[in-house]
Amino acid sequence: MPDRKEQILDVAEELLQTRSFSAFSYQDVSDRIGISKATIHHHYPSKDDLSLALVTRYRTSLISTLEKITQEYTTPWKQLEAYTLLVSQVMQSGHKICLTGSLQSEYEIIANETKQELANLCAFVHTWLTRLLADGKKQQMMTFPGPPEDQASLIQAALQGALQQARAHGPKQFTTVVRQIKAMLKTS
Amino acid sequence: MPDRKEQILDVAEELLQTRSFSAFSYQDVSDRIGISKATIHHHYPSKDDLSLALVTRYRTSLISTLEKITQEYTTPWKQLEAYTLLVSQVMQSGHKICLTGSLQSEYEIIANETKQELANLCAFVHTWLTRLLADGKKQQMMTFPGPPEDQASLIQAALQGALQQARAHGPKQFTTVVRQIKAMLKTS
DNA sequence: GTCTATAGCGGGATAGAC
DNA sequence: GTCTATCCCGCTATAGAC
Secondary structure, three states: OOOHHHHHHHHHHHHHHHHOOOOOOHHHHHHHHOOOHHHHHHHOOOHHHHHHHHHHHHHHHHHHHHHHHHHHOOOHHHHHHHHHHHHHHHHHOOOOOOHHHHHHHOHHHOOHHHHHHHHHHHHHHHHHHHHHHHHHHHOOOEOOOOOHHHHHHHHHHHHHHHHHHHHHHOHHHHHHHHHHHHHHHEOO | OOOHHHHHHHHHHHHHHHHOOOOOOHHHHHHHHOOOHHHHHHHOOOHHHHHHHHHHHHHHHHHHHHHHHHHHOOOHHHHHHHHHHHHHHHHHOOOOOOHHHHHHHOHHHOOHHHHHHHHHHHHHHHHHHHHHHHHHHHOOOEOOOOOHHHHHHHHHHHHHHHHHHHHHHOHHHHHHHHHHHHHHHEOO
16 A cells, blocks of 8 residues: 555546446445545545546546557557547446546536546547547548547547446447447548 | 426436436425425335436437427438437536436446336437438438448437536537537538 | 424544544 | 544435324
């Protein structure tokens, strides 16, 4: 237990993505780690603090991951491939949905600061996808109607929705959507 | 108050779509109607009963609405137009998200019967969209890669995701996704 | 069908000892 | 930093009168 705060976030994140924000409790977290509720409160006094820390860490981590993808894979297609793989891993690790979708579903009850951080997170992903699509179009490797930012919105929404649909209809539903997104972008 | 049970469902549905399942209470419902909590329990003994009734009614109502659309509008394009308008009205009436997305986000904590009914609901919409797209392709008014059921999955997921994204980024985000879906289907 | 009252539990959060 | 103990509240659900 090198960093208890990180350990708490790990467990809370898992619970948020499987059960939703209002459906998990400090008790749930403390049970799984094997420490008392009070200790969690010591590190994150209120649930608003906890949720903000969750989104902030997630955003930082995602920024780093996406930048790594950008550097490692040179073509837009391989970058898209890496991104959809990333999202599919969320689903495969136990029926989770994306943190973004989970919190947006309870948007009206989360703290204002968390809302802001969530918006920043979504905006970053959107920008990253937009850049990817713009590159793909410029290099004539991808086709889509309209501006890249609009197509990015579509893909972002579809992946988020597909993760949720996968809960009711299994992982096949998700891979179908991914396949369809790719087919759609293919220059025919 | 011709039918109290309907009135309760009206309020509960609104709360489910704005606040989420675990984040609304019998007290919330009773406050808004102006009756006691016990009366709600009289009509819907447990929250599981209430959730099941909500999904069942929603499904019945949606089936009727979609069939009406099918009859009223003869072309696939007008049918799609009517459907996306329907979904956008959900959003416009106070930052709601679709009932389906809300419950799927809390899939792990809802009753098994509710899960089943939710799956039926999603399946119906999927079938309806598939038929619409198959017609559109057959009449050479729409184009898309792969089988119509896969394209239906994509559109269904995208609309659900877009409703949630609209909470963080405003209604414009949703209309953008709708426009992009249509542009994608256009025979160029 | 509706009410008041209440049981019983679990939630978030705090105090204070170690 | 972690614990036990506790507060207070709101939750689901029930009992029983009207």
